[in-house]
Amino acid sequence: MGKKALLPTIVVFATAMVFAGVPARAQDAPATQPAGNPSTTTAAAEATTQPAASRPAGPRPGGRGMPMSPTVTISGGRILTMDSKNQVINGGTIRIRDGKLGAVQSSAAGGPPQGARRRNPFFTFIDAKGRYVTPGLIDAWSAAGLDTGGPSAGGKASHSARDAINAFDSQVYAETIRQGVTSLCIEPPSGNGVAGLAAFVRLENPTDLDATLTENACLVIRVGLGRVGPFGRLNEIKALRTLFQSAKDHREAWEEYEEELEKYEKDLKSGKKVKLKKDDKEVAPEQGGKPTPPPPPDRRRGRRRPPRGDDAHASVRFPAAGIEGLYTYIPGAPRCDKHPWVQMVCCCPEDHGEDEVKCEHDHMDDVILPDWLTSNLNSGDSARKDDKKDGDFAKPELPARDADLEVLVQTLKRELRVRFEVHRPADILNVLEIVRDFNLNATISGASGGGYVADQLADSEATVLLSEFIPSASFEPTHLRDLRFDNVSRLRSAGVPMIIGSGRGGESGRSPYLAQLAALAVSQGLSRDAAMRAITIDAARLCGMDDKVGSLEKGKAGDVVVWKGHPLASDSVVEYVFIGGRQVYPPVEEGDE
Amino acid sequence: MTRAWHISLAAALLLAAATASARGDGLTYGIRAKGYLNENGQIVKSVTLVVKDGKITKIGKMSRAPEGAVVLDRSTYYIGPGMIDVLSSVGTMRNTGEDANAMEPAARAADLFNQWHADFQRAARAGITTLLIAPSSTNQIGGVTTIVKTAGADAAHRLLGDGPLKLSLTSRAFNQDRVPTSLQGLLAELRRRIAAARADRKDESAFARWARGETTALVDVDDAADLSILARFAEEETVHCIALHGNYAAERLDEMKSLKQPVVLGTYEFTDPLRYTRAPGILESAGIDFILTSEPPRYAPELLRVGTTIAMKGGASRKAALASVTTSAAKLIGVEKRVGKIAPGMDADFVIYTGDPLRLTSAVHEVFVSGERVYSREAEQDARNGGGE
Numbered sequence: 001m002g003k004k005a006l007l008p009t010i011v012v013f014a015t016a017m018v019f020a021g022v023p024a025r026a027q028d029a030p031a032t033q034p035a036g037n038p039s040t041t042t043a044a045a046e047a048t049t050q051p052a053a054s055r056p057a058g059p060r061p062g063g064r065g066m067p068m069s070p071t072v073t074i075s076g077g078r079i080l081t082m083d084s085k086n087q088v089i090n091g092g093t094i095r096i097r098d099g100k101l102g103a104v105q106s107s108a109a110g111g112p113p114q115g116a117r118r119r120n121p122f123f124t125f126i127d128a129k130g131r132y133v134t135p136g137l138i139d140a141w142s143a144a145g146l147d148t149g150g151p152s153a154g155g156k157a158s159h160s161a162r163d164a165i166n167a168f169d170s171q172v173y174a175e176t177i178r179q180g181v182t183s184l185c186i187e188p189p190s191g192n193g194v195a196g197l198a199a200f201v202r203l204e205n206p207t208d209l210d211a212t213l214t215e216n217a218c219l220v221i222r223v224g225l226g227r228v229g230p231f232g233r234l235n236e237i238k239a240l241r242t243l244f245q246s247a248k249d250h251r252e253a254w255e256e257y258e259e260e261l262e263k264y265e266k267d268l269k270s271g272k273k274v275k276l277k278k279d280d281k282e283v284a285p286e287q288g289g290k291p292t293p294p295p296p297p298d299r300r301r302g303r304r305r306p307p308r309g310d311d312a313h314a315s316v317r318f319p320a321a322g323i324e325g326l327y328t329y330i331p332g333a334p335r336c337d338k339h340p341w342v343q344m345v346c347c348c349p350e351d352h353g354e355d356e357v358k359c360e361h362d363h364m365d366d367v368i369l370p371d372w373l374t375s376n377l378n379s380g381d382s383a384r385k386d387d388k389k390d391g392d393f394a395k396p397e398l399p400a401r402d403a404d405l406e407v408l409v410q411t412l413k414r415e416l417r418v419r420f421e422v423h424r425p426a427d428i429l430n431v432l433e434i435v436r437d438f439n440l441n442a443t444i445s446g447a448s449g450g451g452y453v454a455d456q457l458a459d460s461e462a463t464v465l466l467s468e469f470i471p472s473a474s475f476e477p478t479h480l481r482d483l484r485f486d487n488v489s490r491l492r493s494a495g496v497p498m499i500i501g502s503g504r505g506g507e508s509g510r511s512p513y514l515a516q517l518a519a520l521a522v523s524q525g526l527s528r529d530a531a532m533r534a535i536t537i538d539a540a541r542l543c544g545m546d547d548k549v550g551s552l553e554k555g556k557a558g559d560v561v562v563w564k565g566h567p568l569a570s571d572s573v574v575e576y577v578f579i580g581g582r583q584v585y586p587p588v589e590e591g592d593e
Numbered sequence: 594m595t596r597a598w599h600i601s602l603a604a605a606l607l608l609a610a611a612t613a614s615a616r617g618d619g620l621t622y623g624i625r626a627k628g629y630l631n632e633n634g635q636i637v638k639s640v641t642l643v644v645k646d647g648k649i650t651k652i653g654k655m656s657r658a659p660e661g662a663v664v665l666d667r668s669t670y671y672i673g674p675g676m677i678d679v680l681s682s683v684g685t686m687r688n689t690g691e692d693a694n695a696m697e698p699a700a701r702a703a704d705l706f707n708q709w710h711a712d713f714q715r716a717a718r719a720g721i722t723t724l725l726i727a728p729s730s731t732n733q734i735g736g737v738t739t740i741v742k743t744a745g746a747d748a749a750h751r752l753l754g755d756g757p758l759k760l761s762l763t764s765r766a767f768n769q770d771r772v773p774t775s776l777q778g779l780l781a782e783l784r785r786r787i788a789a790a791r792a793d794r795k796d797e798s799a800f801a802r803w804a805r806g807e808t809t810a811l812v813d814v815d816d817a818a819d820l821s822i823l824a825r826f827a828e829e830e831t832v833h834c835i836a837l838h839g840n841y842a843a844e845r846l847d848e849m850k851s852l853k854q855p856v857v858l859g860t861y862e863f864t865d866p867l868r869y870t871r872a873p874g875i876l877e878s879a880g881i882d883f884i885l886t887s888e889p890p891r892y893a894p895e896l897l898r899v900g901t902t903i904a905m906k907g908g909a910s911r912k913a914a915l916a917s918v919t920t921s922a923a924k925l926i927g928v929e930k931r932v933g934k935i936a937p938g939m940d941a942d943f944v945i946y947t948g949d950p951l952r953l954t955s956a957v958h959e960v961f962v963s964g965e966r967v968y969s970r971e972a973e974q975d976a977r978n979g980g981g982e
Contacts, residue, residue, distance in 0.1 A: 519954045
């Protein structure tokens with residue numbers, strides 16, 4: 001009760017609004033609408049156009065011609081819009097209607113407008129004088145509601161974090177909201193290797209996963225966490241290269257198939273009897289065809305001897321070394337186009353051009369691969385299996401389907417971002433090389449040793465997602481041992497864009513502490529503006545959600561927080577949180593006046 | 594460029610002169626700051642702090658510097674009191690447990706003080722100027738704690754003296770190889786020893802003085818059940834006990850009230866469950882003092898200041914959050930007359946921050962212990978960039 005005296009004036013004209021987000025009601029409401037009928041209300045029509053995985057996060061349309069969602073007016077506050085101009089509007093007004101933001105007005109509304117109640121009984125007016133008003137904070141790296149233990153090894157590319165979220169972990173979600181965070185990008189838990197797809201969740205109704213905006217905000221891959229021995233590291237990096245390469249092969253196999261299918265159908269239509277001459281292709285690749293990939297190597301065979309003497313003009317070399325010590329890494333040597341981790345050096349370049357240098361394609365035998373990758377590789381191999389056919393012509397054979405490789409193919413097409421959690425500076429450089437070679441749209445998360453390779457990170461144009469700021473005080477060798485107090489300032493001097501997420505510590509995540517983590521980053525050299533953007537609009541952009549959330553701009557989701565004090569100040573507390581125009585903090589009790 | 598060099602040389606000389614004063618050659622210096630954090634958690638604007646012989650002699654608005662004093666200009670910075678951490682094992686290489694015996698009432702943490710250990714510098718860098726070094730909680734009676742300053746070359750001046758006795762009810766204190774092996778066995782043994790100490794009036798050991806109710810002991814606990822047991826035991830035996838790691842205190846308010854003592858909470862991290870982080874606010878409204886610890890070097894000392902902000906976000910006031918790492922902490926370990934606040938007569942232990950000391954956005958800029966500058970962020974940056982030349 002004593003606390004209420006501190007709150008600014010709140011005038012709630014009707015209380016029925018509190019039911020707007022109760023799941024039972026929310027589910028009832030659309031049932032009254034004819035499903036899929038394009039002539040229903042606007043909101044329902046929007047619902048039908050949304051992809052299946054992202055049903056509208058805003059309020060459901062109500063029956064009886066009455067909006068279930070209240071109109072909210074927040075007036076007189078210091079509005080940090082977080083828009084592209086980074087506008088700060090003192091004493092402005094924002095309105096949320098039907099769950100969406102209206103344009104920010106530069107003057108205070110003089111109180112609830114005349115007749116507001118008659119027009120809309122679900123009307124909330126908040127006098128935010130002397131308060132800060134911001135978009136709901138966005139945690140670009142959250143583990144809220146996850147059992148962070150997760151599998152100790154990697155998962156698969158098609159694994160989805162959404163399947164691991166405990167939506168009933170209501171306490172952590174309630175506290176997350178209480179600290180002004182309204183959207184989370186939840187990463188799948190895993191050990192080293194491919195973790196799976198991260199989900200982007202608006203906390204509109206944490207127990208209702210339909211509020212998930214997307215299930216594939218990015219693909220998460222973890223490298224070099226925990227105690228990794230030297231050979232473990234070599235294998236990890238090599239395994240990643242192999243994985244992306246098999247995705248590349250998969251993509252090519254499908255593209256080839258589609259090309260051939262098109263040709264086949266065209267020929268079939270023209271009534272011609274066609275012959276598919278695979279041999280022609282092999283001897284004349286320059287005529288537009290592609291060389292047939294070699295048969296997949298049989299890994300059960302013994303280790304192959306390296307080519308030697310005059311028999312081999314090219315010898316195969318392994319950058320990862322460690323293989324009988326015979327090979328050395330030669331920078332700048334040409335790479336096999338099928339297996340880019342293989343470098344080829346010819347002993348007699350004067351005899352022929354570089355074109356003749358061939359990869360033996362047998363080196364796969366020499367690589368010890370972790371199980372998770374082997375399975376990925378096998379599926380990749382089957383995908384590019386030589387489509388040998390009986391008879392003269394046939395419909396091209398359908399390459400094998402592989403859900404994991406298909407996810408990876410999306411990353412190669414830059415349709416899906418890849419987020420590498422990697423900490424050690426040397427590991428970061430290895431990952432950046434993979435990013436460059438496969439032209440990935442990459443984020444480097446963790447990056448606790450990023451300061452050491454800040455220039456390389458800046459050159460790579462990758463975004464860095466930080467979550468740790470205090471170096472460990474103990475001697476235990478963890479992946480965080482390269483963290484220094486000047487990590488942030490070094491990254492900033494190099495011009496590396498930084499996003500701040502809460503990371504994956506804690507029993508059920510530490511999203512509630514997002515603003516304090518951003519404050520720590522400020523103490524270490526990040527500007528206040530950059531830190532605010534790192535937990536709002538820039539975080540939204542990193543997750544591909546900047547068209548929906550992250551700033552106070554017309555048409556975006558009505559996720560708004562009213563703060564007593566600047567959001568980054570440790571002694572400032574959250575007074576109101578609206579998600580989709582619905583007040584979620586302080587929680588509105590049934591029957592409250 | 595030459596001129597700039599002269600200025601920096603002059604500044605260096607000034608500072609050398611200023612820090613020399615800490616060793617008692619009578620020099621006085623002042624620090625002009627944008628504001629300082631008083632013991633109520635309020636910022637008092639534009640002040641000058643005057644230090645003489647390692648003590649604070651004046652704080653407040655001053656039209657001019659005292660006679661003969663050099664004045665360091667920190668007028669864009671804020672001064673906060675040096676923080677106190679009431680539970681640590683810094684510099685002891687963790688050799689603070691006695692594996693063979695469950696009870697070591699005569700053990701003294703002071704014997705383990707290693708003033709050169711690098712973890713002291715790390716603690717000072719985090720703004721902590723006073724530490725209590727405690728025997729390990731693997732002993733049921735751990736022994737006598739000691740209180741030290743985190744910096745200064747002279748070991749004798751850094752020791753503030755012995756602190757309270759340390760006991761432990763935690764599961765770590767029990768071991769099948771030594772008696773007592775159970776909590777009830779421990780309490781029975783404590784009762785016997787208390788009775789013996791009361792019978793022998795001449796026994797002036799730390800344990801006997803605690804047993805007679807003259808001093809307070811720090812008692813490590815695991816959970817809410819331990820808190821209840823401790824409260825009952827203290828009431829029956831009329832001894833004074835302060836719970837360490839009493840993170841469940843907010844769920845045992847009645848017991849905490851019957852203990853009539855503050856409670857030590859921690860270590861607060863960004864990963865803590867709500868039942869911990871809400872405790873400070875709840876305890877404050879119930880009128881129970883709370884004190885925070887970061888337990889260096891097991892946890893990072895920076896977490897002490899982080900803890901104050903977690904407490905505030907969970908509902909504690911600025912005043913209580915500040916007191917939990919300064920005045921209340923000093924009182925808990927009996928050094929409140931020397932350290933814990935910025936006031937005339939107190940040790941010149943203070944921290945220069947880039948902003949409000951209670952905000953995480955502010956960085957520690959400089960740290961002074963007993964009037965001597967022991968950390969400078971600029972010097973650290975210069976060193977990292979390959980020397981200041």
